[in-house]
Amino acid sequence: MKLGxxxxxxxxxxxxxxxxxxxxxxxxxxxxxxxARPTATSLTLGAxxxxxxxxxxxxxxxxxxxxxxxxYDTLILREPNGKLSPMLATEWKYNDTxxxxxxxxxxxxxxxxxxxxxxxxxxxxxDHFKKANGPQMAQLASVSDVAVVDADTIDINxxxxxxxxxxxxxxxxxxxxxxxxxxxxxxxxxPAGSGPYVMDKSxxxxxxxxxxxxxxxxWNKDLQKYQKMTFKILADLTARTNAxxxxxxxxxxxxxxxxxxxxxxxxxxxxxxxxxxxxxLLDRDGTKNPALANVxxxxxxxxxxxxxxxxxxxxxxxxxxxxxxFGKDSGAWTEELENYYSYDPDKARQLxxxxxxxxxxxxxxxxxxxxxxxxxxxxxxxxxxGITLKPGAAINNTxxxxxxxxxxxxxxxxxxxxxxxxxxxxxxxxxxxxNPFKNTTPELxxxxxxxxxxxxxxxxxxxxxxxxVVEQAWFAPLFRVNQMYYHNDKVNVTPQIxxxxxxxxxYSPAK
Amino acid sequence: MIRFIxxxxxxxxxxxxxxxxxTFVLLYTSSGSIARNILGDQATPEQVALKEQxxxxxxxxxxxxxxxxxxxxxxxxxxxxxxxEPVANSLATRIPVTMTMVFAAMxxxxxxxxxxxxxxxxxxxxxxxxxxxxxxVGDSIPxxxxxxxxxxxxAIQLGxxxxxxxxxxxxGPEAWVYSMTxxxxxxxxxxxxxxxxxxxxxxxxxxxxxxxxxxxxxxxxEREILFKHVLRSAAPAGLTVLSLQLIGxxxxxxxxxxxxxxxxxxxxxxxxxxxxxxxxxxGVVMYTVVVVIVVNLLVDILNGWLNPKxxxx
Numbered sequence: 096m097k098l099g100x101x102x103x104x105x106x107x108x109x110x111x112x113x114x115x116x117x118x119x120x121x122x123x124x125x126x127x128x129x130x131a132r133p134t135a136t137s138l139t140l141g142a143x144x145x146x147x148x149x150x151x152x153x154x155x156x157x158x159x160x161x162x163x164x165x166x167y168d169t170l171i172l173r174e175p176n177g178k179l180s181p182m183l184a185t186e187w188k189y190n191d192t193x194x195x196x197x198x199x200x201x202x203x204x205x206x207x208x209x210x211x212x213x214x215x216x217x218x219x220x221x222d223h224f225k226k227a228n229g230p231q232m233a234q235l236a237s238v239s240d241v242a243v244v245d246a247d248t249i250d251i252n253x254x255x256x257x258x259x260x261x262x263x264x265x266x267x268x269x270x271x272x273x274x275x276x277x278x279x280x281x282x283x284x285x286p287a288g289s290g291p292y293v294m295d296k297s298x299x300x301x302x303x304x305x306x307x308x309x310x311x312x313x314w315n316k317d318l319q320k321y322q323k324m325t326f327k328i329l330a331d332l333t334a335r336t337n338a339x340x341x342x343x344x345x346x347x348x349x350x351x352x353x354x355x356x357x358x359x360x361x362x363x364x365x366x367x368x369x370x371x372x373x374x375x376l377l378d379r380d381g382t383k384n385p386a387l388a389n390v391x392x393x394x395x396x397x398x399x400x401x402x403x404x405x406x407x408x409x410x411x412x413x414x415x416x417x418x419x420x421f422g423k424d425s426g427a428w429t430e431e432l433e434n435y436y437s438y439d440p441d442k443a444r445q446l447x448x449x450x451x452x453x454x455x456x457x458x459x460x461x462x463x464x465x466x467x468x469x470x471x472x473x474x475x476x477x478x479x480x481g482i483t484l485k486p487g488a489a490i491n492n493t494x495x496x497x498x499x500x501x502x503x504x505x506x507x508x509x510x511x512x513x514x515x516x517x518x519x520x521x522x523x524x525x526x527x528x529x530n531p532f533k534n535t536t537p538e539l540x541x542x543x544x545x546x547x548x549x550x551x552x553x554x555x556x557x558x559x560x561x562x563x564v565v566e567q568a569w570f571a572p573l574f575r576v577n578q579m580y581y582h583n584d585k586v587n588v589t590p591q592i593x594x595x596x597x598x599x600x601x602y603s604p605a606k
Numbered sequence: 607m608i609r610f611i612x613x614x615x616x617x618x619x620x621x622x623x624x625x626x627x628x629t630f631v632l633l634y635t636s637s638g639s640i641a642r643n644i645l646g647d648q649a650t651p652e653q654v655a656l657k658e659q660x661x662x663x664x665x666x667x668x669x670x671x672x673x674x675x676x677x678x679x680x681x682x683x684x685x686x687x688x689x690x691e692p693v694a695n696s697l698a699t700r701i702p703v704t705m706t707m708v709f710a711a712m713x714x715x716x717x718x719x720x721x722x723x724x725x726x727x728x729x730x731x732x733x734x735x736x737x738x739x740x741x742x743v744g745d746s747i748p749x750x751x752x753x754x755x756x757x758x759x760x761a762i763q764l765g766x767x768x769x770x771x772x773x774x775x776x777x778g779p780e781a782w783v784y785s786m787t788x789x790x791x792x793x794x795x796x797x798x799x800x801x802x803x804x805x806x807x808x809x810x811x812x813x814x815x816x817x818x819x820x821x822x823x824x825x826x827x828e829r830e831i832l833f834k835h836v837l838r839s840a841a842p843a844g845l846t847v848l849s850l851q852l853i854g855x856x857x858x859x860x861x862x863x864x865x866x867x868x869x870x871x872x873x874x875x876x877x878x879x880x881x882x883x884x885x886x887x888x889g890v891v892m893y894t895v896v897v898v899i900v901v902n903l904l905v906d907i908l909n910g911w912l913n914p915k916x917x918x919x
Contacts, residue, residue: 303869
């Protein structure tokens, strides 16, 4: 009798255990094909994060663009080397003043919900993008209106020239969703596009995996290389590494240290350079830090860094030392600026002496999580020439607002290297977030305007802007960072210019 | 007993309300420009203002709290600012994963810790010493380190288990068992060693009590003394430790789920916090508070059932 309650407890415990296991099992659904290893016709990618909304106007760049490409076509296709080719747009042409882009469209394309792609649909998308307040809405900021010319032609009218517009039409702004679904609640969770794949909603779980199946009758078989494509969401770097080396995913983005493990497991590297790392010397008028107003001080900071050694020690050599903030693929890059500030501590000390700030320069920078080692190396090298670097509190999620509010006079950061006007409006112009003190000169304004009006010559004209900010030492760039994108031998991967993860068209089954 | 449960549930609701209000105030007053975070670095001030209006951030804090509370009471817990998905939906798909793992680990911890603890207390000698040393070693290795070791050896080198979760719609229970085995082991090692240590002390303490000597003098077998009397008296200590471990595990599971890419509460909590997706963070906090309240209540009830001396009126 005495054993009664205890037995009951045991029974309860056991039944709870069984019940929980059963719940778990049932929660996962009924039997089916478990994690079958990808065959030649299926591709599984390890992604850093899930998309927030399938509304094409909420698409972003790089990692946050890739999944959209599975379900949405863009007006213009950007090839791996950056060349812009026809996609939903067959032809496009500017007027003489570069303020009107006339775009001819395909007539044989339908969306997955049955709606037809035509000039009205394209206009609906561009109009929606402009007002949907998405993360890349700035891409169409220069568009004043979109006019339907005929069933397969639109005019995109600009309030001012934007040399990057064609590029934007190959990115988030160019994604075309079904006009009947745009703006609805449904499109947030289930995409409706004309792309090579359609989402398998029953097999997809938010923040865990998204499954796509090849779309029947897709208009461009060359861009549809797989029967099935799965994005497995693996936010944790260790998890991504483990999933890749154990064969659960075919390709994913790692970092130099984890890359060593992947290389040990015979994974292949498809690398390119997308970001630059370095100091942003933001307070060039000396609002908060008078020393930074002196160009000699800013140049001295540049001469203080032994970029090659820092790269080798901290980044395992994965990158290229540089003195310029503009990217190699942007057209603004020049050979002469690459090593403009070579390591020269004596010259740095000399410049500081001339500036009158000898042993009297203190830089306060916020700590970028994950870059603590790098910042301490910078601190050491600056100390060698008599500059004090004080790492402050870690950057947190109020960071963008803090930068805009002029909280930081200088900071260490990694920044994307985009097309000339993209980069200018990111770090140089008075519109740029990373020019919070709105520094400029008439000379610089003139150079920037020349780029904006430059049309096809924008890249070349941006070399002047690049030269200006390098000579004036607006930044202290350290290096362009190698993106460590690894894949197994079942898939061929071509890196995509200016993207850490390739576009989905760049994967193909290995023969 | 029913009055006791009702009373505890009532106080639980008060705690839930107070925690929700405090968390809400803390989160909403210290998160900087949320609209700016959502829109990214290209947003103009007008766009930020528009987004703030969309999210209701231009309303006074009290108005926003009661709007959230109304939504919470209707069972929606409001919607994610980033994905627009109702928070209740996100929780519903994730709680089964986390709870299956936590309960499987707890049950194993309860069984293993009891067996080891009792063995150490009764046998003493070398068994006891091994358990004591094991407790120190087990306690000093964090669960995530054990997790990484298990993945490297058992998943990557030997290929016995998947390196990251294969749980997805349409998979059978075997995928759940395979995906959960390593994370559960990683979770339970600390718990078993810590729990065994507590149970050992409690059993030893009981074995030294007068009533045990009296029972022995009356010729009752050691086995009967241990299982019928000592274990029962030692149970409250064990239960309390287990309940604390379960609550602690809600934190540990966050990292374990990241390592094994399990679609549970951990990644949701981490992503939501990093993005300042406050409605989701509120949902995660509410879930945690509910679990803590329920676990404490269950422990009190079980304690009373096992040991009349601690039974509450």
